[in-house]
Amino acid sequence: MRIMLDNALSGVKAHQQRLEVESHNLANVNTPGFKASRATLAESSIIPGALETSNVDLVDNMVGMIVNERGVQANTATIKTADRIAGEIIDLVK
Numbered sequence: 001m002r003i004m005l006d007n008a009l010s011g012v013k014a015h016q017q018r019l020e021v022e023s024h025n026l027a028n029v030n031t032p033g034f035k036a037s038r039a040t041l042a043e044s045s046i047i048p049g050a051l052e053t054s055n056v057d058l059v060d061n062m063v064g065m066i067v068n069e070r071g072v073q074a075n076t077a078t079i080k081t082a083d084r085i086a087g088e089i090i091d092l093v094k
Contacts, residue, residue, distance in 0.1 A: 008078035015071035022061045022068065029056045036061075 021037045028034040034054040 005079060005082050008075045008082065011075035012072055012079070015068040015075065019065060019068045019072065022064045025056045025061045026058070026065070029054055029058055029061075 025036045031054055034056065036054070036056045
C-alpha cells in the first residue's frame with residue numbers, strides 16, 4: 001500500500017512540476033526574447049538592438065499541459081483509491 005501511495009505521489013509531483021514549466025512557457029509566449037525552460041539558450045540576434053522572438057512552441061506546450069493534466073488526474077485517482085482501500089481495511093479491523 002505504501003509503495004502505491006509513494007509512486008502516485010511522485011507521479012503527481014512530477015506532472016505538477018512539468019505543468020508549472022509549461023504554464024510558465026505559455027504565459028510568456030508573447031514576451032519578446034523569452035526562452036522556454038527546456039530550450040538551450042543562445043544569442044542569435046543579427047541586428048544590434050533587435051528583440052528576439054520567444055522560442056516557445058505553443059502547440060507542443062499546450063499538448064504537454066493536457067498530457068500532464070491527465071497524469072495528475074490519474075495519480076490523484078490512485079491516491080484516492082488507496083485512501084478508500086485503507087479506510088475499508090481499518091473498518092474491517094475494528
